[in-house]
Amino acid sequence: KIGASVDESFLKRNLYTKTQTKLSSEMRKQNLKNVFSVTKKYKYKNILICDDVYTTGSTMNSLAFELLKTGTENIYGAAIIIA
DSSP, rough: OOOOOOOOTTTEEEOOOOOSSSHHHHHHHHHHTOOOEOSEEEEEEEEEEEEEESSSSSHHHHHHHHHHHHOOOOOEEEEEEEO
């Protein structure tokens, strides 16, 4: 046991976007701009973002950008599949 917990309560997806599967790298970044937000204060300084597929990193980057604005010190990413 590593002492980690799962907590999705402080993040919100503000907008549901079209699928990213056929978008270019730049279009993926634009597609996820301002999609996520932090909805409440949290106590975590280290956060691991988990995603199903990592292609360009746009989803993780978008989430990390929002988390960094709130003072998170370390953000890590993990994915099941790298495309």
